Amino acid sequence: MTDVGRRLAVSSAAFGGLAFVAVLVAPLIGTTSIDFRRVFDGSVPFADNVDAQIFFIARLPRALAGAMVGATLAAAGVVFQALLRNPLATPFTLGVSAGSALGAMLAITLRLHLSLWGVSAVTAASFVGSIGAVAIVYAMARARHRGFSTNILLLAGVTLNAFFSALILFVQYLADSAEALRTMRWLMGDLDIAGYGPLLAALPLCAAAFVAFAWLPRPLNLLSLDTDAAASRGVDVLRVQRVAFFSASMATGAAVSLGGPIGFIGIIVPHLVRLMVGSDHRVVLPASALFGAAFLVATDVVARTAMAPVELPVGIITALIGGPFFLWLLIRQR
Amino acid sequence: MKAGTGDWGLGTGASARGARFVTALATLVLFLHGAPGLQPRGHAAAQAPRPPARIVSLVPSATEMLFAMGAGSRVAGVSSFDRFPPEVQRLPKVGALVDPDVERILSLRPDLVIAYASQGDFLAQLERAHVPVYVYRHGSLPDITAVMRDLGTRIGMPAEAARAAAEIDRGLLEVRASVAGKTRPRTLLVIGREPQSLRAISVSGGYGFLHDLLDLAGGSNVFADVKRESMMVTTETILARSPEAIVELHYSDRASPSEEAQERKAWALLPGVPAVRNGRIHLLYGGALVVPGPRVVLTARAFARALHGDAARQR
Numbered sequence: 016m017t018d019v020g021r022r023l024a025v026s027s028a029a030f031g032g033l034a035f036v037a038v039l040v041a042p043l044i045g046t047t048s049i050d051f052r053r054v055f056d057g058s059v060p061f062a063d064n065v066d067a068q069i070f071f072i073a074r075l076p077r078a079l080a081g082a083m084v085g086a087t088l089a090a091a092g093v094v095f096q097a098l099l100r101n102p103l104a105t106p107f108t109l110g111v112s113a114g115s116a117l118g119a120m121l122a123i124t125l126r127l128h129l130s131l132w133g134v135s136a137v138t139a140a141s142f143v144g145s146i147g148a149v150a151i152v153y154a155m156a157r158a159r160h161r162g163f164s165t166n167i168l169l170l171a172g173v174t175l176n177a178f179f180s181a182l183i184l185f186v187q188y189l190a191d192s193a194e195a196l197r198t199m200r201w202l203m204g205d206l207d208i209a210g211y212g213p214l215l216a217a218l219p220l221c222a223a224a225f226v227a228f229a230w231l232p233r234p235l236n237l238l239s240l241d242t243d244a245a246a247s248r249g250v251d252v253l254r255v256q257r258v259a260f261f262s263a264s265m266a267t268g269a270a271v272s273l274g275g276p277i278g279f280i281g282i283i284v285p286h287l288v289r290l291m292v293g294s295d296h297r298v299v300l301p302a303s304a305l306f307g308a309a310f311l312v313a314t315d316v317v318a319r320t321a322m323a324p325v326e327l328p329v330g331i332i333t334a335l336i337g338g339p340f341f342l343w344l345l346i347r348q349r
Numbered sequence: 350m351k352a353g354t355g356d357w358g359l360g361t362g363a364s365a366r367g368a369r370f371v372t373a374l375a376t377l378v379l380f381l382h383g384a385p386g387l388q389p390r391g392h393a394a395a396q397a398p399r400p401p402a403r404i405v406s407l408v409p410s411a412t413e414m415l416f417a418m419g420a421g422s423r424v425a426g427v428s429s430f431d432r433f434p435p436e437v438q439r440l441p442k443v444g445a446l447v448d449p450d451v452e453r454i455l456s457l458r459p460d461l462v463i464a465y466a467s468q469g470d471f472l473a474q475l476e477r478a479h480v481p482v483y484v485y486r487h488g489s490l491p492d493i494t495a496v497m498r499d500l501g502t503r504i505g506m507p508a509e510a511a512r513a514a515a516e517i518d519r520g521l522l523e524v525r526a527s528v529a530g531k532t533r534p535r536t537l538l539v540i541g542r543e544p545q546s547l548r549a550i551s552v553s554g555g556y557g558f559l560h561d562l563l564d565l566a567g568g569s570n571v572f573a574d575v576k577r578e579s580m581m582v583t584t585e586t587i588l589a590r591s592p593e594a595i596v597e598l599h600y601s602d603r604a605s606p607s608e609e610a611q612e613r614k615a616w617a618l619l620p621g622v623p624a625v626r627n628g629r630i631h632l633l634y635g636g637a638l639v640v641p642g643p644r645v646v647l648t649a650r651a652f653a654r655a656l657h658g659d660a661a662r663q664r
Contacts, residue, residue, distance in 0.1 A: 045585055046583075046586060047585060047586070047588075047589035061620075062621065062626065065589075065591065065621040068619065068621035069588045069589065072583060072584065072588070073583060073585035073588055074585040093402065123544075126544065126610075127544070135544060135548070137543050137544070137546040137548075138546075144619075183637070184648065188448075191430060191600075192430075192446070193540075193600060193639070196541075197541055197543070200549050200551075200581065201549065205549055206549060207547075207548060207549075207583050208548065209546070209547040209584040209619070210618045212548075218380050221490065258521075297496045319583050319585070323586065324572065324575060324580075324586045325577070325580045325581065326581045326582055326584055328581075336420065
């Protein structure tokens, strides 16, 4: 136990430091050179202080959104991999992102006009879509079993993913070209949230999920080996599975509605972290969250500066960096 | 900008026979429905090219050009995105860029199909069916009247096309003259974004007919240095380029006042942008805004009115 405590302390310090530095440094980098003395100069009214606006409206919320989405997707990835006992599981495996994308797509195509507390119709609809997907998959997993079949969960999720993807393509096909382009852009992920409204809207769900995540590592350790063995050691298996499923799904839904379905974070970050700190969830979960935050904030800096003034979709950058890296990991592990 | 010449190709035996069979079947179906105006195809296509009388246009801007030059009665089918002029509502819709309905197009017995250069497979299919094609290429503002004249020549109406093109040129020149000598506000031309928020903002770069129209209507595009027709930009770049005016295109025909107010309010997130501070955010509505056809004159006038007010009209 002391060994775990030590590894937890070391990894938290290292990855936490990395995430902290990323969030701190990212707003300093940008395509425009701004005068930092002027940014924090209180004597200039904010409305006239373009430097401060670039820092506080364009860059800082973006870095914070990157940290939140990155941490959430990476942690949810760890939870799903343990819950499904499948190293290839991602936060998007069970159809949450496809449901979310379908919601966003419908909002864009039907030109929904309603906005609540600074959250646009597209964001709201994508969250509703993710809830719908979670509900369907959960109902499927419960339908034929008194317990909670992770096999059915996995199959239902994969099927739902395919079904929703077909619906997305169908909606996109019927939409006119401008809308089709916009929906395609949404699928590539985007953290330019311009302000703090969307961040605050997603925060409560992510925070609640992380409270659940704090309780999960120990039972997940037992569960990821064998459910029967876990049950014999006093773990309430069904309860753990349910908490893991709902917390990770809700957090994923919130993250996707904030930044779009940004790929690869949820799969490469947990595996990379496991390579460095071992497979104990008490260490892997917090370390993945912190590293996920740092990774997404850093890739987003690349997305917004590499081809400036044209913005690159961040989901493309994470996949371009994450894809080859993950393949390399797979080869190395064999 | 160049007319395609698919009408002389011989095609391979089997596919040509197949196409002929389809055409024959289509002819039969049309006869059973008593379709008017059918002429025997025979080998007419191999003789001196006659002006086409049954044109299928997959390109909305080309459709508008045909109507503008007085060839509207010869249009036999249009793309599923065609909305203008109102006469097209009654014409058969035959798909569009990614989904041309070949069967339906052949059944209309066209003697000219206007298609995009990027529709390679579809163009090959038409060639196998011995259907003449006119390949449309999308360009910038000067290309619009050039294409129009070229298309007019292709369908045997060069004089009419030249007259219609000259009218467009005259209209554009009038707009240019009306804003001559006025200060040119640095303008952000937004061509799309997520509703009610400043997310996924796409703007016009320094290339294409929209950029050209803005330039002509007395606006200086803040992204003129980027030679792209459209691009995504960050809120940071918009703050940094500090446009004095924002012209935003919405392709629906009209919005309710509350919707319009909501869309305008979305920009309040960026109070440092001069256009936002001075309330110079102009929302323009209408399907004409995306069509690089004869109605660009209307778009130019709308831009000029937005940027320079009614003074632009009086001059």
